[in-house]
Structures are given as C-alpha cells and as structure tokens.
Amino acid sequence: MDQQTAKIVARRKREDRLFKLLGIGCTLIALATLAVLLGNLLYTGFSRLDWQFLTSFPSRKAESAGILAASVGTLAVIAVTALTAVPLGIAAGVYMEEYARKGRINTIIEVNIANLAGVPSVIYGLLGLGLFVYYFHLGHSILSAGLTLGLLVLPIVIVATREALRTIPVHIREAAYALGATKWQVVRHHLVRYALGGISTGVIIALSRAIGETAPLIVIGAVTFIRFLPTSPFEAPFPHHAFDWLQSPFAVLPNQMFDWTSRPTEDFHRNAAASGIVLIAVTLTLNAVAIFVRYRARRNIKW
Amino acid sequence: MSVEAQFAQPRPGNTVLTGNTAPLGNTAPHQRPHMTEASKPASPQLPPLKAHAKKLSFFYGTHQALHAIDLPLVDMHVTALIGPSGCGKSTFLRCFNRIHDLYPNTRYDGEIILYPSAANIISRDVDPIEMRMRIGMVFQKPNPFPKSIFENVAYGLRLKGIRNATELKDRVETALKSTAIWEEVKNRLNKSAYDLSGGQQQRLCIARAVAAEPEMLLMDEPCSALDPIASGKIEDLIRELRKKYAVLIVTHNMQQASRASDYTAFMYMGKLVEFGATTDIFTNPKSKETEDYVTGRFG
Numbered sequence: 036m037d038q039q040t041a042k043i044v045a046r047r048k049r050e051d052r053l054f055k056l057l058g059i060g061c062t063l064i065a066l067a068t069l070a071v072l073l074g075n076l077l078y079t080g081f082s083r084l085d086w087q088f089l090t091s092f093p094s095r096k097a098e099s100a101g102i103l104a105a106s107v108g109t110l111a112v113i114a115v116t117a118l119t120a121v122p123l124g125i126a127a128g129v130y131m132e133e134y135a136r137k138g139r140i141n142t143i144i145e146v147n148i149a150n151l152a153g154v155p156s157v158i159y160g161l162l163g164l165g166l167f168v169y170y171f172h173l174g175h176s177i178l179s180a181g182l183t184l185g186l187l188v189l190p191i192v193i194v195a196t197r198e199a200l201r202t203i204p205v206h207i208r209e210a211a212y213a214l215g216a217t218k219w220q221v222v223r224h225h226l227v228r229y230a231l232g233g234i235s236t237g238v239i240i241a242l243s244r245a246i247g248e249t250a251p252l253i254v255i256g257a258v259t260f261i262r263f264l265p266t267s268p269f270e271a272p273f274p275h276h277a278f279d280w281l282q283s284p285f286a287v288l289p290n291q292m293f294d295w296t297s298r299p300t301e302d303f304h305r306n307a308a309a310s311g312i313v314l315i316a317v318t319l320t321l322n323a324v325a326i327f328v329r330y331r332a333r334r335n336i337k338w
Numbered sequence: 339m340s341v342e343a344q345f346a347q348p349r350p351g352n353t354v355l356t357g358n359t360a361p362l363g364n365t366a367p368h369q370r371p372h373m374t375e376a377s378k379p380a381s382p383q384l385p386p387l388k389a390h391a392k393k394l395s396f397f398y399g400t401h402q403a404l405h406a407i408d409l410p411l412v413d414m415h416v417t418a419l420i421g422p423s424g425c426g427k428s429t430f431l432r433c434f435n436r437i438h439d440l441y442p443n444t445r446y447d448g449e450i451i452l453y454p455s456a457a458n459i460i461s462r463d464v465d466p467i468e469m470r471m472r473i474g475m476v477f478q479k480p481n482p483f484p485k486s487i488f489e490n491v492a493y494g495l496r497l498k499g500i501r502n503a504t505e506l507k508d509r510v511e512t513a514l515k516s517t518a519i520w521e522e523v524k525n526r527l528n529k530s531a532y533d534l535s536g537g538q539q540q541r542l543c544i545a546r547a548v549a550a551e552p553e554m555l556l557m558d559e560p561c562s563a564l565d566p567i568a569s570g571k572i573e574d575l576i577r578e579l580r581k582k583y584a585v586l587i588v589t590h591n592m593q594q595a596s597r598a599s600d601y602t603a604f605m606y607m608g609k610l611v612e613f614g615a616t617t618d619i620f621t622n623p624k625s626k627e628t629e630d631y632v633t634g635r636f637g
Contacts, residue, residue, distance in 0.1 A: 136442065206481040210543070213435055214494040214550065215471030224493075229484060335530070336484040 076315070080308025088309055092262040093291070097302030102310050104261045105291035108177070109246060111265055111280060112287055115181020116188065116245050121238055123185075124192025125227070128234075131193070132200040133222055152190035159187045160254030168255065175256030177265060178281040183251050188241035195237020199230035232332020239325035243318040249289040259294035261286045288314050386453070388413035388554050388584030389434065393448035394460075396429055396438070403429045406448065407610045409603055411554070413453070416576060416585040418599035418616065420592065422631070426608040427588040428478075431556050434459060434586065435473045436466035452553070471498060474547030474583075475556040479563050480539035482531035482546070487523050490531045490542055494550035513549035517541045517575055537568025544575060548583075555579060557587040561594065573598045592632060596620045604628045 091101025135141045163183025173179045203226055211221045227234075265283035270276040288310055295307035389411040396404040404426050411417050419427040429438075436459065438444040446460040452472070459469050471494075482490050491510045500506055510527075514520040519541040523534070531542055540560060547555060557576070561569035569591075576598050579585055589595050595602055595616065602619040604612045604627070612619060612628045623629040630636050 204481075206477055206479055207483065209437060209440070210477065210481045210483065210546075211493075212440055213437060213470055213475040213477075214546070215467050215497050217467055220497065225483060336532075 073315070076308050076311050080305055080310075080312050083305045083309040084312060088306075089313075093260050093286070097298075097300060097306055100295075100303075100306055102288065102291060102313065104264065105286040105288045105310065106313070107264050108257070108261075108285035109287045111177045111283075112180045112184060112252075112285060113242055113246055115178060115281070116184040117238070117242055119182060119185035120189050120192050120241065124189050124238075124241075125196050125234060127189075128193045128196025128200065129222055129227065132197045133218065133226065148190050148193055152194065155250075156187055156248055157250040157254060159183055160251030162186065163251060163255050174282060175258075175284055176282045177285045180252055180255045180257065180285060180287070181281075183255055184245040184248060187248065187251060188245050191241040191244065192234075192237055195241070196230065196234050199233025199237070200226055202233065203229050229336055232329055232336070235332075236325045236329045239321050239328070243321040243325075246318055246321070247289055247314065249293055252287055252290055253293075256284075257287050257290045258284055259286055259291055288317075384410055384412055385415070386413045387411060388453055389459070389586075390451045390453070391430070391433075391448070392451065394430070394433060394450060395447040396426075396433060397445040397447070399443045403608050404433075405609045407605075409610055409613060411584050411586055412601060413554075413584045414580055414582070415600040416580045416587060416598055417601040417603065418595040419586065419588045419603050419605060420590075420595050420631070421605035421611075422636070423590075425605045427605055428558050429608075430605065431558055431586055431588050434554075434556050435470045435475050436460065436464075437470070437475070439466045471550060472553045473556060474550070474552035474554070476540070476544050476547050476558065476560045478559040480536055480543055482534075482539050482542055484530065484532060486528045487531050487534070487542060488527040491545050491549045494546060498550055509549055513545040514542075516548060516578070517545040518571070518578075519545060535568070537564050537571060540564060540568070540572060541575065544572070544579075548579070552583070554584040554586070557585060559588050559590060562590060569594070592620075592634070604631060606631070 087099075088101045089106070090103050091099060092104050094100040131141065131144065135144075160183060163179055163186070167173045167179040167182050168175060173182075207225065207229070208221060211225050216224065261284060265280035265285065266276050268277045268280055270279070292307045292310040292314065295303045295310070298304070387410050391407050391409045391411075393406045393408060394404055395402060395406050407430060409417075409430075419430060421427050432438055433446060434450060438446070448460070450459040451457070452459050452469075457464055459473075474494075483493065485493075488510055491513050492506050495506055495509055500509070511520065511524075514523060519538060522538060523542070526533070531539060534542060540563075544555075544560070560576075561572050564572065573594060576585060576587065580600070587595075587599065589598075599616045602614065602616045603610055604619065604623075604625075606627055612623060612625045614624075619628060620632050623632060
C-alpha cells in the first residue's frame with residue numbers, strides 16, 4: 036500500500052515537472068519571437084537612426100529621407116483621437132456601469148460594444164471615409180483620421196472604464212451614499228478618482244494601439260510623401276489659425292514605414308526598419324507608462 | 339461606565355410579539371412612573387423615542403425579507419438587534435437610511451417614523467439623500483475612503499455644503515475627539531486612512547458618521563472584522579455615543595449585545611420575536627426561541 040502511494044506521488048510530481056517545462060517552453064517561444072523581431076529591426080535599421088532621419092521630410096533619395104512629417108502627423112492624429120475617445124469612452128463607461136438600469140437593453144449595448152472591439156480596423160477606415168470624409172466633408176485630413184481612430188479605440192476605453200469601476204468594492208460606494216451623496220457626487224468624488232489608475236491604463240493601451248494602426252488610415256487617405264507640416268496652432272495672429280492643422284493632409288509613421296517597405300531598393304528598407312524602431316519605441320514606452328500608472332494606483336489604493 | 343450605571347438606564351418590561359399583530363407595549367407587565375410624562379403616545383411605557391418602525395415589511399423582488407416589524411427605538415439609548423444569520427437584522431437596519439434604494443427590485447411597506455419631526459423615513463415623498471444626511475451609518479467592514487484621514491471625516495460636512503476651512507477643521511477635530519481617536523491621528527491628518535489599523539479605521543468611520551451630526555446612528559456589526567481589543571474600544575465608544583444619539587446596532591455577539599445595549603430585539607426568519615430591556619431579554623426571556631438563542635442552543 037505504502038509503496039503504491041509513493042508511486043502515485045512520484046507520478047504526480049513527474050506530471051507537475053512536465054507541465055512546468057511545457058509552460059517555460061511556451062513562454063520562451065513568445066519571448067524569442069519578440070527578441071528576433073527586435074533584433075532584426077535593430078540590425079537593419081539602427082545605423083540609419085540619427086538626428087537627420089528624425090528631422091527630415093521624405094525624399095526621393097533614401098539617405099536624405101526622414102520621418103519628420105510622419106512623426107508630427109502621428110502626434111496630431113493621436114491628439115485628436117485622445118481628445119474625442121477619452122471623454123466619450125469614460126462618460127459612456129460610467130453611464131453604463133453606474134446609471135443604466137441593468138436590463139435587456141444594457142446587455143444588448145454591452146454585447147455590441149464587445150463586438151465593436153472585434154471589428155477589423157479596415158472596416159473603421161471605410162466608416163471614417165464614408166462618414167467623416169464624404170458625408171461631413173472633413174476631407175482627407177488629420178481630423179477625419181483622428182476621429183476614425185477615436186471610434187476604433189472607443190470600445191477599449193469604455194471596457195477599461197467599466198472594468199476599473201467594477202473593481203471598486205460595494206462598501207465604498209455605500210459609505211459615500213450613506214453620508215448623503217448623490218449619484219453624481221459619488222461618481223465625481225469617488226468612483227472616477229479611484230478608477231483613474233485602471234482608466235488611464237486602458238486609455239494608454241488604446242492610444243498605443245491607435246498609433247500602430249495602418250489600414251484605416253490608408254483608407255482615409257494618409258499620404259506618404261509630404262514636404263510640409265500642418266499649420267502651427269500658434270500661428271500669428273494667434274486664435275485665427277488655431278484649428279487650421281485639423282484640416283491639413285497628413286502622413287503617419289506606420290504608413291510611412293509601409294511605403295518604404297514596398298520600395299525595391301535596400302536603402303529604403305533600412306529607412307523602414309529605422310521608422311519601425313521609432314514606432315516600437317513609442318508604443319513600448321506608452322505601455323511602460325501604463326504599467327507604471329497601474330502600479331502606482333494599486334500601491335495607493337488597496338481594497 | 340460601570341455595569342451598575344449601565345443597568346441604571348430606564349427599562350421597560352419586555353414584550354413578546356406574537357406574529358405580526360401584537361401592539362407594542364400594551365402587554366408590558368409594569369410601568370415606571372417617571373417615564374410616562376415624557377413619553378410618546380405610541381408607546382407609553384418607553385422613554386422618548388427617536389424612531390419607531392411600524393408594521394415594517396421589506397421585499398427583495400418577490401421575496402419578503404421582513405414581516406411587519408414593530409420596533410421602537412429609544413432616544414439616547416442603544417438598541418441591539420440579535421438573531422441568527424439571515425434573519426433580517428441588517429435588512430431591517432438598512433431600511434433606516436434607505437440604502438436599499440440603491441438596488442433595483444426592492445420595496446418597503448409600513449412606516450418608520452423619525453421623531454421629533456414625525457417624518458416617515460420610507461415614504462416616497464421623503465428624499466433618501468436627506469434621510470442619509472440625518473441618519474449616520476457604520477458598516478460591518480471598516481470602509482474608509484482611500485483619501486486622507488481629514489478628508490474622510492470632512493466628507494459628510496462637505497456634502498452638507500460646509501466650505502469654510504476653519505469650520506471644517508474644528509468639526510473634524512471635534513468628531514475625532516468624540517470617537518477617541520484624535521490623539522492617535524492628530525499628527526497625521528493628511529496621511530491616507532489606509533495607514534491606520536482595522537480598529538482605528540472603524541473608529542475613523544464612526545467619526546465620519548458623527549461629524550455631520552446626524553440624528554441617530556446605525557451600526558451594522560461594527561466589530562465583526564476586529565480583534566477583541568479593538569472591539570472593546572468600539573464598545574466603549576458606543577456607550578459614550580448614546581449620551582448624544584439613539585444607536586441601533588446589529589450584532590452577532592451575545593456578550594456585546596448584553597454589555598453595550600439598553601434594549602435588545604431578537605429577530606428570527608424576518609420577524610421580530612421579542613423586544614425588551616437587554617437585562618430582561620438575557621435573564622428572563624419570555625419566548626422559548628429567544629431563550630434558546632441567547633443561551634446558545636441554536637443560531
């Protein structure tokens with residue numbers, strides 16, 4: 036009997052070790068893929084990465100081309116995306132979690148938002164082209180592109196907001212209500228503040244997703260050869276041109292990179308790899324910020 | 339406060355409530371002359387009431403959780419609610435500040451009259467927000483906001499529209515002193531409330547509830563998450579608080595009920611079985627169920 040028990044225990048332990056090895060293997064495959072990708076990119080593009088590359092307009096000659104227009108374009112488009120998707124998404128998330136009656140309609144909306152998050156991004160491009168470019172006559176502009184990406188990441192912001200609100204325990208809400216707070220006071224003084232860590236994380240993840248989007252902006256009409264920047268919002272006389280940049284044509288980093296990749300010469304491929312490094316650096320930095328924000332929020336608030 | 343002093347409180351005879359029908363107090367065996375002059379017409383045997391639940395029923399959807407409960411709450415005294423888990427103690431307590439209103443498919447029936455205004459707390463015409471400002475509540479688990487100690491106590495005052503910094507400071511200090519935690523926190527008012535121990539957090543929550551000077555206090559098992567020493571401090575505090583407030587407290591702890599309360603109500607299956615002076619409930623219960631429960635034979 037004892038011997039049999041020992042046998043069973045030994046077998047269980049073997050299974051345990053086996054699964055552990057399997058897990059390590061899977062993790063390593065994922066990590067190795069990332070490492071190879073980054074390594075290849077760095078190997079091809081790093082030598083091309085200098086000040087001239089960051090501050091030059093595109094050019095027919097690969098060695099004098101740069102990503103200035105694309106960087107500024109990405110920045111401007113993401114600014115529009117953030118300014119539209121963040122307030123809308125947070126407001127919608129708060130409404131659905133705190134105000135809406137939990138009934139059939141709420142469930143339908145919930146399912147559809149989840150569906151929206153799964154719609155291929157090129158479809159959003161078509162939507163943006165039809166709605167913003169043609170119907171509202173906003174042109175192939177930074178505004179159209181930003182609004183389109185805003186729609187694209189809206190579900191992410193909504194879901195992140197709702198998840199963050201859901202982690203706030205019932206007894207904290209009840210404490211505020213029991214002192215005589217109205218729903219709006221509970222939301223404003225408590226829930227949104229305590230959820231801010233989770234919401235910010237979601238927002239940053241959403242924006243870093245938007246930065247990398249290529250397909251919808253091809254549809255909207257991002258250009259890849261542009262030798263001027265949008266009008267500065269501070270162009271004199273000051274307030275008159277503050278919004279001109281929204282109507283400007285634009286280039287963005289992923290599309291610039293895609294364009295260079297499709298050129299036949301090796302030099303342009305090096306440019307593509309270099310802009311890829313910039314793109315990855317930006318998104319990884321944003322993700323790191325998201326992790327830091329979440330860590331800070333968790334450290335300050337533990338339920 | 340000594341045991342004698344505690345028992346020197348005016349006490350009524352205890353009343354067995356059979357089902358939903360017995361009118362409260364009419365069957366009391368004796369009556370103390372000094373109580374009658376100040377008493378409410380609703381129950382001549384008791385000292386002035388702070389609140390009176392009359393035929394209070396409560397429903398979660400179609401499930402009836404409370405069955406026509408009649409229970410007077412004497413002002414400046416502690417009333418303990420005891421009974422086995424799920425008997426409706428907390429549900430009953432939470433009717434007093436309309437916190438059930440936060441959840442869908444809940445329904446009240448009957449009345450809870452709040453004196454001296456004689457407003458019916460659960461009436462549709464009464465604003466639950468206003469009632470919650472007038473009736474403080476302390477929860478089972480210490481639930482300070484993840485804000486500073488000062489902001490926790492000041493929150494109820496801010497909700498009442500007090501903006502003046504000096505007034506806020508004074509009233510926060512008064513509240514913290516009245517809950518015997520001032521000495522422990524006076525040098526770190528701007529630190530997070532989460533830095534405090536569980537017992538301190540609970541006293542902070544009591545300070546938060548009394549800072550806005552409510553008319554009465556509800557306590558839902560305030561010691562169940564605390565160790566015996568911290569519980570002891572809260573009990574001392576409850577004895578202090580009754581000098582100013584009517585306190586309604588739910589407790590699972592028989593010793594606590596007998597030590598800290600003046601009146602005790604025993605509930606079972608959503609019904610009020612017996613209500614009376616705490617000493618009578620614990621030493622001379624009229625109902626068999628009460629006796630079984632307080633002597634530990636069930637529950």
